[in-house]
Amino acid sequence: MNGMRRRRGTAVVAAGAGLTLLLAACSGGGDEGGGDAEGTANETDCSAYEEYGDLSGKTVSVYTSIVDPESEEQINSYQPFVDCTGVEIDYEGSREFEAQLPVRLTAGNPPDIAYVPQPGFLKSLVADFPDQVVPAPQSVIDNATEFYTEEWVNYGTVDGTLYATPLGANVKSFVWYSPLAFEDAGYEIPTTWDELMDLSQQIVDDGGVPWCAGIESGDATGWPATDWLEDVVLRTAGADVYDQWVNHEIPFNDPQIVEALGTVGEILKNDEYVNGGLGNVQSIATAAWNESANGIPDGTCWLHRAANFYQANWDESLEVAEDGDVYAFYLPGVSEDDKPLLGAGEFVTAFSDRPEVEAFQAFLSSPEWANSKASVTAQGWFSANNGLDPELIKSPIDKLAFELLTSDEYTFRFDGSDQMPGAVGTGSFWTEMTAWVANDKSDEDVLSAIEASWPTS
Amino acid sequence: MVQFSPVTEWLTQADDVGHKFALMFVAIALFVVVMGAILLAVDRPKRVPPWVVPVAFLGPTILGLGFGLVYPGLRTIWASLFDARGQNFVGLDNYATAFGEESFQIVLRNTLMWVILVPIVATFVGLVYAVLVDRTRFEYLAKTLVFLPMAISMVGASIIWKFVYEYRPDQKNVNQIGLLNQLLVWIGLEPQQFLLNPPVNTLFLIAVMIWIQAGFAMTVLSAAIKAIPDDIVEAARLDGLHGIGMFRHITVPSIRPALVVVVTTIAMGTLKVFDIVRTMTGGNFGTSVVANEFYTQSFRIREVGLGAALAVILFVLVIPLVVYNVRQLRLSEDIR
Numbered sequence: 001m002n003g004m005r006r007r008r009g010t011a012v013v014a015a016g017a018g019l020t021l022l023l024a025a026c027s028g029g030g031d032e033g034g035g036d037a038e039g040t041a042n043e044t045d046c047s048a049y050e051e052y053g054d055l056s057g058k059t060v061s062v063y064t065s066i067v068d069p070e071s072e073e074q075i076n077s078y079q080p081f082v083d084c085t086g087v088e089i090d091y092e093g094s095r096e097f098e099a100q101l102p103v104r105l106t107a108g109n110p111p112d113i114a115y116v117p118q119p120g121f122l123k124s125l126v127a128d129f130p131d132q133v134v135p136a137p138q139s140v141i142d143n144a145t146e147f148y149t150e151e152w153v154n155y156g157t158v159d160g161t162l163y164a165t166p167l168g169a170n171v172k173s174f175v176w177y178s179p180l181a182f183e184d185a186g187y188e189i190p191t192t193w194d195e196l197m198d199l200s201q202q203i204v205d206d207g208g209v210p211w212c213a214g215i216e217s218g219d220a221t222g223w224p225a226t227d228w229l230e231d232v233v234l235r236t237a238g239a240d241v242y243d244q245w246v247n248h249e250i251p252f253n254d255p256q257i258v259e260a261l262g263t264v265g266e267i268l269k270n271d272e273y274v275n276g277g278l279g280n281v282q283s284i285a286t287a288a289w290n291e292s293a294n295g296i297p298d299g300t301c302w303l304h305r306a307a308n309f310y311q312a313n314w315d316e317s318l319e320v321a322e323d324g325d326v327y328a329f330y331l332p333g334v335s336e337d338d339k340p341l342l343g344a345g346e347f348v349t350a351f352s353d354r355p356e357v358e359a360f361q362a363f364l365s366s367p368e369w370a371n372s373k374a375s376v377t378a379q380g381w382f383s384a385n386n387g388l389d390p391e392l393i394k395s396p397i398d399k400l401a402f403e404l405l406t407s408d409e410y411t412f413r414f415d416g417s418d419q420m421p422g423a424v425g426t427g428s429f430w431t432e433m434t435a436w437v438a439n440d441k442s443d444e445d446v447l448s449a450i451e452a453s454w455p456t457s
Numbered sequence: 458m459v460q461f462s463p464v465t466e467w468l469t470q471a472d473d474v475g476h477k478f479a480l481m482f483v484a485i486a487l488f489v490v491v492m493g494a495i496l497l498a499v500d501r502p503k504r505v506p507p508w509v510v511p512v513a514f515l516g517p518t519i520l521g522l523g524f525g526l527v528y529p530g531l532r533t534i535w536a537s538l539f540d541a542r543g544q545n546f547v548g549l550d551n552y553a554t555a556f557g558e559e560s561f562q563i564v565l566r567n568t569l570m571w572v573i574l575v576p577i578v579a580t581f582v583g584l585v586y587a588v589l590v591d592r593t594r595f596e597y598l599a600k601t602l603v604f605l606p607m608a609i610s611m612v613g614a615s616i617i618w619k620f621v622y623e624y625r626p627d628q629k630n631v632n633q634i635g636l637l638n639q640l641l642v643w644i645g646l647e648p649q650q651f652l653l654n655p656p657v658n659t660l661f662l663i664a665v666m667i668w669i670q671a672g673f674a675m676t677v678l679s680a681a682i683k684a685i686p687d688d689i690v691e692a693a694r695l696d697g698l699h700g701i702g703m704f705r706h707i708t709v710p711s712i713r714p715a716l717v718v719v720v721t722t723i724a725m726g727t728l729k730v731f732d733i734v735r736t737m738t739g740g741n742f743g744t745s746v747v748a749n750e751f752y753t754q755s756f757r758i759r760e761v762g763l764g765a766a767l768a769v770i771l772f773v774l775v776i777p778l779v780v781y782n783v784r785q786l787r788l789s790e791d792i793r
Contacts, residue, residue, distance in 0.1 A: 098757065099757055103756070127542075128759075219739040219740065219753065275626075278626060279624065285741070286652060298630065300628070300631060422759050434741050438741070439655075
């Protein structure tokens with residue numbers, strides 16, 4: 001046991017040192033953050049952890065879809081809790097998480113805690129395994145209502161019972177671009193949808209291809225295209241229609257959705273506007289989503305709609321900053337006052353009510369954890385926890401995303417495909433959107449095929 | 458999580474080198490003790506009842522097959538008659554969906570394409586190659602080259618071929634990174650999206666399987682060709698048979714049992730093909746096959762009933778091949 005702890009300690013110190021180096025290399029004004037990271041690791045103030053009691057000798061197993069290298073930051077962020085309570089966290093990340101979790105539950109071998117990345121998946125887990133998913137204990141409910149907005153609490157609630165609390169969050173309504181190239185070309189950041197389209201036309205007139213997109217993602221191919229449609233539904237039809245659409249109160253192929261898909265098509269199916277550096281419209285289907293924006297620093301592409309976490313895919317030599325090599329602007333609404341925001345996150349779900357599991361669940365929903373996670377994370381993470389200190393977030397794009405998420409001006413909506421039943425949200429929605437670009441399937445046919453696949457029960 | 462006793466913990470969690478070595482010696486000692494006990498026990502009784510020997514030999518196998526094959530097989534057939542969550546009995550609805558809906562008909566059509574093309578082409582290529590290199594100077598080198606892909610895992614081969622097919626547009630500042638498209642560009646043609654347009658894309662996936670399996674066919678058939686008695690070949694030559702005639706009338710009939718085994722073995726492997734499709738297209742662009750669709754339905758979309766139905770269809774499709782294979786094996790054994 002001692003060896004284990006020693007190794008963890010070294011890892012944290014190493015991570016802290018690495019962070020400080022990284023910060024010195026690429027960001028101004030973030031130095032306090034690096035200092036803090038080492039501070040928390042070395043001299044943990046245990047007063048906030050007394051309520052959890054002494055948990056030494058106990059183990060909590062965690063099963064997640066977060067794998068290397070992000071998993072290291074996850075594990076490091078538990079360190080204060082581990083140090084103060086003596087508990088051991090047995091962390092297991094898997095790329096096959098969504099397929100394997102139901103298998104483990106069916107086999108009667110559940111983890112203590114799982115990070116479920118979709119509210120729709122949580123719903124089907126509660127429906128399929130009602131005896132195994134454990135409702136949140138009172139300490140967790142208290143944390144959830146204190147530190148999260150009602151919306152976020154609702155994403156983890158099924159039929160009036162809170163099961164899961166939010167872990168991380170992300171914002172998807174971003175368009176990545178190159179500030180340096182924009183400055184050279186004299187382009188302005190658009191603040192309305194029409195300005196965005198004008199800018200695209202301007203780029204075409206100047207001899208460029210404005211947009212690049214890629215939706216290939218192994219057997220999850222198609223998901224980035226669903227985000228496009230969701231973002232545009234929020235803009236052309238509004239948040240209320242969006243909610244009805246996600247909950248299937250209106251058909252999937254409602255005329256307003258057809259119109260939204262048409263609007264997406266004005267960009268993604270327009271051979272003049274896509275696919276910078278990657279080919280024609282069809283090439284969107286085969287371009288790997290995590291490499292599809294490489295044309296922006298190369299100058300073969302100008303605009304790429306993707307979430308804040310796309311930052312992880314940029315070459316390390318690129319500076320991500322408002323005046324750097326790459327950065328992102330908010331995907332504008334129809335008017336300047338209309339500011340819908342699409343995002344997503346993971347949810348901590350428990351399959352055991354042992355005291356140490358409850359304690360860990362409470363810790364993960366507390367600001368102590370959010371701040372601990374922020375201080376060991378270089379980029380690609382923030383949370384909707386209102387106790388999170390924005391100063392601890394190091395990446396400028398994460399900081400911007402967190403600002404938008406917590407701002408009253410923006411109307412936040414959770415990723416729709418993540419809330420839909422699996423047959424749609426991780427099935428036909430992906431494959432039909434893929435067929436939409438790959439085989440030039442028509443807007444109406446795509447949407448009615450998805451409508452037809454919506455489960456009847 | 459169960460709390461382990463200190464002994465279990467000592468046995469399962471080794472942190473330093475000394476501890477690991479200690480564990481290794483414990484394991485070796487354990488092995489010696491168990492094996493010694495078995496050997497002693499085997500020698501001890503002089504007279505055993507006649508049923509003990511067959512039970513001791515067959516028992517574990519039957520138990521293993523029962524738990525690992527028969528029971529899951531029956532469970533799958535049973536599950537295929539229920540709805541997505543396995544709660545309501547739906548009769549044959551899942552099979553109606555699998556055969557009736559257009560998207561699944563494409564899956565069945567693709568599987569048919571695979572199962573017809575891969576065994577025939579792979580066996581043909583392997584056979585022609587085996588005949589051509591037979592008794593030439595480069596025989597070993599040539600055989601090794603074709604056999605090499607067999608040593609590469611399906612996923613590895615898929616990744617290699619995905620790079621071969623990789624597409625980049627014909628624009629300035631953009632370089633091809635796929636071998637095949639670079640060749641096209643060099644001879645002045647447009648680069649192509651090989652994996653995108655059905656049904657041709659399935660052919661490009663099938664090529665990968667043929668690339669892997671041709672080596673297997675070649676090895677087995679080459680051995681069979683070498684086993685053709687020299688007197689038959691000589692007699693045929695005296696009767697004036699050469700080239701194609703020799704191949705058609707002597708070589709192929711003589712190695713017929715081997716050909717049947719090769720074709721059916723490859724066909725069975727092809728029916729189960731999953732890795733290539735999943736790695737290269739993920740079943741998109743109309744390339745899915747039954748095994749891939751079964752995984753997608755069962756584990757990703759969680760339509761357990763439909764997934765089970767697809768598994769059963771796959772099982773039923775394999776049966777005639779297995780029966781034919783076993784019968785041919787028996788026939789060739791009778792000849793011997």
